[in-house]
Amino acid sequence: MDEGKPAYKRVLLKLSGEALLGELPYGIDFKRALAISREIKQVHELGVDVAIMIGGGNIFRGSRGVAEGMDRVAADHIGLLSTVINGLALQDALEKEGINTRLISALEIRAVAEPFIRRRVLRHLEKRRVIIFTAGLGSPYFTTDTAAVLRALEIKAEVILKATKVDGVYSADPMVEAGATRFDSIKFLEVIQQELKVMDSTAITLCKDNNLPIIIFNLNVPGNIKKAVLGEKVGTRVS
Numbered sequence: 002m003d004e005g006k007p008a009y010k011r012v013l014l015k016l017s018g019e020a021l022l023g024e025l026p027y028g029i030d031f032k033r034a035l036a037i038s039r040e041i042k043q044v045h046e047l048g049v050d051v052a053i054m055i056g057g058g059n060i061f062r063g064s065r066g067v068a069e070g071m072d073r074v075a076a077d078h079i080g081l082l083s084t085v086i087n088g089l090a091l092q093d094a095l096e097k098e099g100i101n102t103r104l105i106s107a108l109e110i111r112a113v114a115e116p117f118i119r120r121r122v123l124r125h126l127e128k129r130r131v132i133i134f135t136a137g138l139g140s141p142y143f144t145t146d147t148a149a150v151l152r153a154l155e156i157k158a159e160v161i162l163k164a165t166k167v168d169g170v171y172s173a174d175p176m177v178e179a180g181a182t183r184f185d186s187i188k189f190l191e192v193i194q195q196e197l198k199v200m201d202s203t204a205i206t207l208c209k210d211n212n213l214p215i216i217i218f219n220l221n222v223p224g225n226i227k228k229a230v231l232g233e234k235v236g237t238r239v240s
Contacts, residue, residue: 008232011050011126013153014041015146015163018059018087020220028059029087034094037220042098043227045131052122052132052156054149055091057083063141077141081108084145088135089113101130107139107148119155126156146200150207161213162229163200164220169237170199186238199239214240 020037023030045051060083066076085106092102103125106114114135115121122132137148146163153161170192173181189209192199199205199217208215218225218236228235 005047005231007044007047007049007230009049009159009230011156011158012044012052012230013149013156013158013161014051014053014226015149015161016053016055016091016220017165018056018083019166020056020059020164021087021090022059029090031090031094034090035097038091038094038098038100040220040223040226041095041131042100043224044230045100045129047227047230049230050126050129050158052126052134052152052158053091054134054137054145054152055084055087056145057081057087059083060086074141078108081136081139081141084137085110085114085135088133092133095131095133101128102133103130104133104135107134107136110136117152122156132156144201144204146204147207150200150204150213153213154207154211158213160229161208161215162226163215163217164226165217166219166221167217168219168222170197170217170239172197174198184237185234186240189239192239205239208239212240214238 021029021034023033057080061079063077063080067073088104092104095102104114105117107117109116134152137143137145169183170187171181171183175181192205216229216236216238218229225235
């Protein structure tokens with residue numbers, strides 16, 4: 002591999018809603034959104050097509066609503082709308098960095114976002130626009146992880162970059178077990194058999210069935226997104 006040459010031509014970056022928290026206990030730290038946007042810009046400037054799937058956990062999690070007695074469908078829809086709010090913030094941050102973007106929502110909200118029309122999204126990517134996918138798949142019971150995998154397959158992304166707060170996949174929760182070991186690489190089947198918390202089982206199975214690799218890495222280390230795109234060893238590769 003040539004030094005400085007991307008290992009992938011098209012990637013899907015999965016960002017959790019918590020990525021936008023920064024130092025805040027709740028909501029959106031716009032300075033953090035700008036910092037992430039600068040990281041994405043580095044990748045975009047390499048000539049790589051970038052799409053992003055954003056979560057909404059910094060605002061509302063459907064699972065939390067259900068735990069408090071809400072109807073699952075209503076709770077999940079609130080969670081999906083939270084991702085649209087995050088997408089708007091990220092769009093603003095990216096455009097302040099001079100990047101053309103398109104905000105796509107799986108729920109119809111025409112005043113702020115385009116609906117998902119595959120051919121239109123592919124055309125945006127061809128025109129070097131960064132795509133921000135929001136509202137998951139627009140349906141309850143499906144996580145934004147599963148949505149990320151499906152959208153990645155639809156746009157023919159070559160890899161999913163899952164940005165987290167840990168530096169890869171561990172044999173157990175490293176926040177709880179000090180002796181947990183980190184994997185440099187691991188197979189999909191091992192993730193499923195060991196019930197490792199990489200993505201939900203539907204997302205992992207979809208990746209396995211379609212041979213779509215995932216790279217899990219620490220978003221809080223500057224330059225990690227670019228390193229992953231360049232094919233450098235960062236985090237854990239699931240394939």
